[in-house]
Amino acid sequence: GQKIFLLGGNWITPDLLLRYSADRTRYCDEVRLHQRAGINLLRVWGGGVSERNPFYECASEMGLFVYQEFWMSGDNNGRWAGSYSWPLDEAAYFANAQDTVRRLRRFAALLFWGGGNELFPRRLSPPVALEEIVHREDPG
Secondary structure (H helix, E strand, O other): OOOOOOOEEEEOOOOOOOOOOOOHHHHHHHHHHHHHOOOOEEEEOOOOOOOOHHHHHHHHHHOOEEEEEOOOOHHHHOOOOOOOOOOOOHHHHHHHHHHHHHHHOOOOOEEEEEOOOOOOOOOOOOOHHHHHHHHHHOOO
């Protein structure tokens, strides 16, 4: 293990429907902007989506790390309008999380997984099963 100083930035998808911004050239250009600013860790925001593979390829090639959050935000913790019972369809949520871990675990840029955004308290949110999925599917 080698110690490294991490300077992070937040990544919120530039196109939530992934219609216009999901090509490799645009991803590499935008990741390069972060790299040139001295950022070496991109947090993919949990209230958004997991990006398409070219985003992670560009980050890997440029030597940036990715902190990947799952799709839960402060609304899932009951503090605002949300509820601890979210997601309502846990089976679909966990199947999606498992597929995402399987898809992204191969990228060198992926440094760690985060349960979501602004979740509290830990015993309720994110669901414990999410941690189990990550440990099973990406034990490294």
